[in-house]
Amino acid sequence: MPLLPILLVAVYGLCLLFILGFSLGQWELTRLGRRAHQAPPPPLPPVPAVWPRVTVQLPLYNEQNVVERVIDATAALDYPADLLHIQVLDDSNDATVDLAAARVAHHAARGLRISHVRRPNREGYKAGALRHGLEETDGEFIAIFDADFVPEADFLRRTIPFFLQDEQVGVVQTRWGHLNENESLLTRLQAFGLDAHFLIEQVGRTFAGFFLNFNGTGGVWRRACIDDAGGWHTDTLTEDLDLSYRAQLRGWRFVYRPEIVAPAELPAVMDALKSQQFRWTKGAAETAHKHLGPVWRSGQPLAVKLQASFHLLNSSVYVVIMLMALLSVPLVFVRAQFAEYKVVFQLASVFLFGFTPLVYYYYSAWRLAHPDKPLWRYPGFFLLFLSVSMGLALHNARAVILGWLGRRTPFVRTPKAGTAPAARRRRYRTGGVGPLVALEGLLAAYFAFGWGAGVYFHDFGLLPFHTLLTVGFAAIFYYSVRHAR
Incomplete structure (x- = not known):
């Protein structure tokens, strides 16, 4: 031959x-x-007597189709108004700016603490916007929603208690829901794949104590965890995965709650899907290049290292x-x-x-x-x-x-x-x-x-x-x- x-x-x-x-x-x-789904659900944390300060960050760039919806949804969050700060991190250069400004002014007039944050340039993209926003807020916990998300009113009341029962919890991530799953074949296929990640992969990793990732949106960070892990870096396209690994290598614990659903919109056209896929796959490769070495040099158990490698090389x-x-x-x-x-x-x-x-x-x-x-x-x-x-x-x-x-x-x-x-x-x-x-x-x-x-x-x-x-x-x-x- x-x-x-x-x-x-x-x-x-x-x-x-x-x-x-x-x-x-x-x-x-x-x-x-x-196995995790078959096990009895863990007890829910108690409702705190005193709620902490929370900042909700909404990173935006040219989102005139959905900007009003996401601002109104976060403004309707059921949380003590004196402890809530909403930051509209707006890097837009189109009609989004005026639409956002109008909704911010509307909710500010109602007594809500809400800021329309504009940067001189788009340096660092989303990670840069999130990092800039942290410099202008005093929140102890940071909830993040992309522009296509529509969180339920009780989102913060259901997530924040997990931090208060364990000081080592750095992130509470929730499951993504699908606002437009049945819009087309393309959206149904995306929902099919995302459901596997959120209902099986994230659940399995949590159950076994493996590393998992903040999914970039639909979750809450402890401010001290972000700072301890070195803050938002701009050297990968998946700043969420990058910070997740840096935080877990520092010993922070992540909580994933699939029963808490954050509804979001799926890309309905191919170029939008491709831009998302490019960012996720290239960013994962960049993060693997950055973190495979530190993972294997860490003191984590072998099973955790193997699963982390599998995760990063996905x-x-x-x-x-x-x-x-x-x-x-x-x-x-x-x-x-x-x-x-x-x-x-x-x-x-x-x-x-x-x-x-x-x-x-x-x-x-x-x-x-x-x-x-x-x-x-x-x-x-x-x-x-x-x-x-x-x-x-x-x-x-x-x-x-x-x-x-x-x-x-x-x-x-x-x-x-x-x-x-x-x-x-x-x-x-x-x-x-x-x-x-x-x-x-x-x-x-x-x-x-x-x-x-x-x-x-x-x-x-x-x-x-x-x-x-x-x-x-x-x-x-x-x-x-x-x-x-």
Whole structure:
């Protein structure tokens, strides 16, 4: 057998091993998450006799579609008015500024302590805005909501008591709800994936005492924890994950409460979803580059270090999927030409069972999120979710590689639509049909060719994989073009 086919098979096999390890990590979190859901709920902390000072920070940048909604929602929080400070951290340069100023003036006239904070520039993006806001407030606890969130009135009364019963609690994170889950197929698929993170992954990590992350919004920080961990840094696109690891390495404890839900809006168009995915995947790679060393040099138990590594390297799975996908088409021809090595390919196919734990992982979350839905609806939706996730592999793999290389890129916000008309929504489009979108379309054709080659050679081992890839890349290409108009 020539060297090139051997190398191809070897690299493909290593990719399968990585996927197997990733899936086993998800299986372990699923097992832990299910145990946590089956255990009796821990007792709630007592209601304090004296409530502490709380600051609510609303970082904004050009959010005219939702700015009034988030300000009004936080102004309606049920908390002692003399102990509450709302900061509208507004870096906008469009009509958002006037809309925010008007709502701030309205609520200030009602006696609410609310500030419209404007910086001379957007240095440090969201992290810079949060850091700047801390310099202008005296809150002991800091609640953070992105512009697309609509917190319930009792949010602070349900979260703050957890800090008061344990001085080592640095963060209380809540579960994201979905205001527009049923708006489109795209929003339903996003909700499906986020539910797995919030109902299984975060729950499992909490149950086992592993590191977890503040999700950037829908949670509360202890001010002393932020200061002790070094404050908000601006060297990654996921300032939330970065600060989470610095705080936990300093010994702070995080509390995750899935029963407290913070409703939010999901991106409804592809360019908004892609900008969000780019920020999350590149930022995770940057944070992994920054913190893997400190994690392994820390005095944490081995299990915590292993799970932290798995957590930080989560986004790197897109690089492996992209590499596997590209190699899978020539692999069809290698399998056809070198029949004498059929047993090697059959052995490699065993590792495809590495995807099985993902079925268990997502099913567990789907059943918790939708206990009344019939079972038959799950398999098709899971396969569609898996397919579209694979279709994002090129976009996300590029982001991960840029993160590992240390390439600096701007913080591109995720546009929020709210209830704005279509014309106003289009003002916040973040991308068009560029070379990357064209390449996604070509890859859909490439994997369709691999599918056809498998049928031609009567080799159906990679047919399911190529079907998922073809559908996924075609869907991403279709929505990218459609939503660019």
